[in-house]
Amino acid sequence: MLARRAASGDGDAFGILVERYGAPARRVARAILGMDEDADDAVQDGFIAAWHAIARYDPTRPFRPWLTRIVANAALDLGRKRKVRHTVSIPEHTASGTVRPDRATDHTLFRERLRFALEELPERQRIAVTLFDAEGYSHAEVAEVLKVPEGTVRSYVFHARRALRRALGAFKEDAP
Amino acid sequence: MTEQSPFANERDQALGVELRAALDTADTEAFVARLKAAVADAGAETSWDVLAAWAPQGLVAAVVAATLIWLVGLPAVRSAPATPLASAPIQIEVAPSQPEAVVITVAIMEGR
Numbered sequence: 691m692l693a694r695r696a697a698s699g700d701g702d703a704f705g706i707l708v709e710r711y712g713a714p715a716r717r718v719a720r721a722i723l724g725m726d727e728d729a730d731d732a733v734q735d736g737f738i739a740a741w742h743a744i745a746r747y748d749p750t751r752p753f754r755p756w757l758t759r760i761v762a763n764a765a766l767d768l769g770r771k772r773k774v775r776h777t778v779s780i781p782e783h784t785a786s787g788t789v790r791p792d793r794a795t796d797h798t799l800f801r802e803r804l805r806f807a808l809e810e811l812p813e814r815q816r817i818a819v820t821l822f823d824a825e826g827y828s829h830a831e832v833a834e835v836l837k838v839p840e841g842t843v844r845s846y847v848f849h850a851r852r853a854l855r856r857a858l859g860a861f862k863e864d865a866p
Numbered sequence: 867m868t869e870q871s872p873f874a875n876e877r878d879q880a881l882g883v884e885l886r887a888a889l890d891t892a893d894t895e896a897f898v899a900r901l902k903a904a905v906a907d908a909g910a911e912t913s914w915d916v917l918a919a920w921a922p923q924g925l926v927a928a929v930v931a932a933t934l935i936w937l938v939g940l941p942a943v944r945s946a947p948a949t950p951l952a953s954a955p956i957q958i959e960v961a962p963s964q965p966e967a968v969v970i971t972v973a974i975m976e977g978r
Contacts, residue, residue, distance in 0.1 A: 705902055712898035717889040725891075734901055738908040801888040808888070823878045824885035851878060 693753035697744050704741055711754065712737070714825050715761045721820040722765040724809055732768045736761030755827070755834040762817060762835060800858070807857035811850050814838075818846035819854070 692710075695703035715736065719729040740747075740760045747756055808816055814836060821827040821835060822843070832843045 701906065705906065708902045708905055709898055712901045713890070713894045716894070716897060717886060720889045721885075725889075730897060734904050737901060737905050741905050741908060801884065804884055804888045808885070819881075820885060820889070823882040824889070826877065826882070829875070851881065854881065 693747065694749040697747045697749050699744070704744065707753070707757070708737060711757055715758065717824060718758060718762055718817065718820055719765040721808060721816045722762060722813065723769050725805060728768055728772060729765065732765035733761055735768070736764035739764060752831065752834075755831045758821070758827075759835045759837075766813070803858060804854070807854050810857065811853055815846045815850035815853070818843050819850035822847050823851070 692703045692706055696707055712733070715733050716729065719732045719736070720726075723729040723732060736757075740757050743760070747753070808820075811819070817836060818832050821832045822829065827835070829840045829843045829847075832847075833840045836843065836846075
C-alpha cells in the first residue's frame with residue numbers, strides 16, 4: 691500500500707519507505723563498495739533516483755527488489771566511476787594466534803575479518819549472499835535484483851558461503 | 867555457518883546475523899534521518915524537470931539543424947541570378963547614341 695501511495699506521488703509514503711529500507715540499502719551498498727562514505731553517497735543517489743522514477747514503478751510488483759536494484763546499480767556505477775577498491779586492513783594480531791583478546795574484542799575482530807572476506811568475493815556473490823542470508827530476500831527476489839536466473843543466484847550464494855566459511859575457519863581455530 | 871547444498875532454500879541464519887552486524891554501524895539512525903532529508907530536498911521530478919534535463923541536447927540539435935540548413939541553402943543563394951538589368955530596354959530606347967552590344971545582349975537574354 692505504501693509503495694502504491696508513493697507511486698502516485700505521495701512524499702510522506704515515500705518517506706516511510708526510506709525509514710524502512712534505508713538501513714538495509716546501506717548494508718547492500720556497503721557489501722558492494724565497502725565501509726566507505728561512497729556507500730552512503732550511493733544509497734542517497736539510489737533513493738533520489740527511485741523517488742524521481744517512482745511514477746514508473748509498477749505497484750503490482752514487489753517494491754523492495756525494485757528499490758534495491760536501483761540502489762545496487764547506483765553503488766556499482768559509483769564503484770566504476772571512482773575505481774574504488776576499498777580494502778579493510780586486518781590488524782596483524784588477528785592473523786596470528788599469539789594475542790588472545792577478550793570476547794568483545796574477539797567479536798569485533800571476527801566482524802572485521804568477515805568484512806574483509808566479503809570484500810574478497812566477486813561482486814555478484816557479495817550482493818547475492820548479503821541479500822539472501824542477511825536481508826532475507828528469496829532466490830527469486832535476488833534474481834530480479836541481479837537480473838540473472840534463480841539457479842545462478844543459488845550458485846552465487848553457495849560459492850560465497852563456502853569462501854566465507856573457508857576465510858573465517860582459520861579465525862575460529864585461533865579464537866579462545 | 868553450516869555446510870549446505872546449493873539447492874537448499876534455507877538461509878544461513880548465523881551468517882546472516884554476522885553479516886548484518888559487520889555491515890551496520892552505530893550511526894544508522896542518523897544516516898536514515900539524513901537520507902530522508904536529502905530525498906525530501908530533492909523533491910519529486912516534474913515534467914518541466916524532465917524537459918530541462920533534455921534542454922542542452924535540444925539546444926545542440928537546434929544549432930546543428932540550423933547549421934545544416936544554412937550550409938545546404940548557401941549554394942542556392944550563391945547561384946541565384948544577379949539582379950537583371952531591368953532598365954536595359956529603356957536604356958536602348960533613350961540612349962542618345964547606338965547602345966553598346968552588351969546592353970542589347972542582356973535585353974535579348976532576358977526575353978525582352
